[in-house]
Structures are given as C-alpha cells and as structure tokens.
Amino acid sequence: xxxxxxxxxxxxxxxxxxxxxxxxxxxxxxxxxxxxxxxxxxxxxxxxxxxxxxxxxxxxxxxxxxxxxxxxxxxxxxxxxxxxxxxxxxxxxxxxxxxxxxxxxxxxxxxxxxxxxxxxxxxxxxxxxxxxxxxxxxxxxxxxxxxxxxxxxxxxxxxxxxxxxxxxxxxxxxxxxxxxxxxxxxxxxxxxxxxxxxxxxxxxxxxxxxxxxxxxxxxxxxxxxxxxxxxxxxxxxxxxxxxxxxxxxxxxxxxxxxxxxxxxxxxxxxxxxxxxxxxxxx
Numbered sequence: 001x002x003x004x005x006x007x008x009x010x011x012x013x014x015x016x017x018x019x020x021x022x023x024x025x026x027x028x029x030x031x032x033x034x035x036x037x038x039x040x041x042x043x044x045x046x047x048x049x050x051x052x053x054x055x056x057x058x059x060x061x062x063x064x065x066x067x068x069x070x071x072x073x074x075x076x077x078x079x080x081x082x083x084x085x086x087x088x089x090x091x092x093x094x095x096x097x098x099x100x101x102x103x104x105x106x107x108x109x110x111x112x113x114x115x116x117x118x119x120x121x122x123x124x125x126x127x128x129x130x131x132x133x134x135x136x137x138x139x140x141x142x143x144x145x146x147x148x149x150x151x152x153x154x155x156x157x158x159x160x161x162x163x164x165x166x167x168x169x170x171x172x173x174x175x176x177x178x179x180x181x182x183x184x185x186x187x188x189x190x191x192x193x194x195x196x197x198x199x200x201x202x203x204x205x206x207x208x209x210x211x212x213x214x215x216x217x218x219x220x221x222x223x224x225x226x227x228x229x230x231x232x233x234x235x236x237x238x239x240x241x242x243x244x245x246x247x248x249x250x251x252x253x254x255x256x257x258x259x260x261x262x263x264x265x266x267x268x269x270x271x272x273x274x275x276x277x278x279x280x281x282x
Contacts, residue, residue, distance in 0.1 A: 009272040010269050016242060023170030029156075030229070030231075034066075038149060038151055045145065047115050048177045051172070057081065061166075062113065065155075100132065104127075119144075127192055128190075177211060177224070
C-alpha cells in the first residue's frame with residue numbers, strides 16, 4: 001500500500017479459534033504425541049479437527065505422522081481439490097488410499113473433519129456426517145499406529161516424512177483431537193455440534209482423549225491426557241478467533257510502523273479500515 005491508500009474490509013462477524021499457516025513451511029510439531037501413540041500400539045483411533053482452507057485447487061495436509069529418519073512410512077489426513085482423504089504408507093508402499101468421492105470442503109469456510117480407524121477400515125467424516133468414499137488402494141485398510149513402528153514425528157499443517165516437509169496447508173487449523181478408540185457416528189456428529197459432553201459415553205471418551213489442542217490460549221497447549229504441547233514453526237501463529245474478516249485483514253496488514261488500523265462492528269459485520277504508509281515513513 002502506498003501512503004494514504006485505504007482498504008475497507010467488511011465481513012460477517014464470528015469465526016473459530018485456530019493457527020494460521022501461510023502455505024510455505026509453516027506447521028505445528030507435536031512429536032511427543034506420535035511417540036506416545038506408537039508406544040501404545042493403537043490399532044484403532046479417531047482424529048478430528050476444524051479447518052479453514054484458503055483455496056481448494058491443490059493438495060494440503062491437515063495432520064500427519066512420519067519418521068524423521070526414513071521415508072518408508074507415514075500417515076496423512078489431507079484435502080485434495082475440496083475432497084477429504086487419507087493415505088497410509090508403510091514398507092515403502094501405499095497400504096491404503098481413501099478419498100471422499102465428491103468434494104464437500106469449500107474454500108474459506110470453517111469445516112469440521114474427522115477420520116475413524118475402527119480396526120476394519122478408515123472412515124471419513126465432514127461436518128459430522130460420514131461421506132461417500134473411494135478406496136483406490138486397499139492393500140491393508142486396517143493399518144494404524146500399531147504398524148507405524150518407526151514414526152516419531154506428528155505435524156499439523158504439513159506432511160512430515162524423512163525430515164522433509166511437503167504439501168503445506170494454507171489457511172487455518174483449529175482444535176485437533178485424538179481419541180484412542182473408534183468414535184461412533186453419533187459421537188462424531190456431537191463433536192461437530194459441540195455436544196459430546198451430553199452423550200452416554202462422554203465419561204469413557206474423556207478417559208481416552210489423548211490429544212486436545214483446544215486453541216483456547218496459544219494454539220499449542222494440549223489439554224488431553226498426553227499433555228503433549230506443540231511448537232509453532234516458521235511463520236505459523238495463533239490467530240485467536242479466525243473468520244473471513246480476520247483472515248482478510250491479516251492478508252492486507254503490512255506491519256509498517258505508521259500503518260493505521262481501525263476496526264468497528266456494524267450489526268452482524270466487522271468493518272476494518274487500513275490506511276497505508278510508504279516504506280520508511282513513521
């Protein structure tokens with residue numbers, strides 16, 4: 001922005017708490033979680049998360065588990081062209097590749113995603129409901145942490161494998177959870193709706209909630225049983241309450257010392273006014 005330039009951003013209020021990732025070597029590491037799950041030899045389990053994808057034209061990793069010293073095994077949950085998908089790679093070969101048949105994840109909209117490995121196959125959920133899936137590789141659909149014996153890295157926002165980071169997420173990810181049991185369909189729906197505590201198995205599920213990065217304070221604190229706090233890497237940062245408004249504001253703020261920013265609320269919308277300065281101006 002040149003001196004005196006003004007940008008006005010008006011968007012609906014609201015949003016969810018999450019961490020921003022700019023799509024270039026930004027991620028969160030929670031390695032202790034991977035080590036713990038491999039050590040526990042989990043054969044079943046459930047992950048859920050809220051995601052806000054900047055665009056849906058590419059392939060972006062949501063979460064992954066990998067081996068820091070080898071590319072022969074990893075597991076990944078990802079978004080590809082608006083479709084939720086998962087890959088298990090072991091022994092230098094794909095063991096399963098399961099993808100949503102029809103894309104249901106829109107750009108710049110908070111979406112709840114989940115994967116349940118029930119010991120028979122991985123099932124994918126979007127906004128609390130199981131989706132139609134296509135299994136292009138079915139060598140062994142039962143694989144889970146019991147097979148990932150060499151994995152010692154867990155990442156949010158990037159594919160972690162052999163000390164290499166690829167398929168970087170661009171957007172925001174919030175409240176990543178892991179239960180060491182297979183949640184039932186009604187429980188995934190309740191997690192999406194925020195009513196899990198009201199269900200009959202709530203106490204049981206609390207007792208197996210191994211990872212719960214709530215995003216309440218800093219985007220890295222784990223309130224699950226493992227207490228496996230993460231670490232932000234690159235330019236990843238906690239964005240607090242993220243919405244279309246905050247995301248657009250962040251994209252237009254340059255950080256110049258003399259830049260002027262004002263935010264007001266107009267009914268159900270936020271209005272942000274950014275006044276630019278020339279580089280070097282005070």
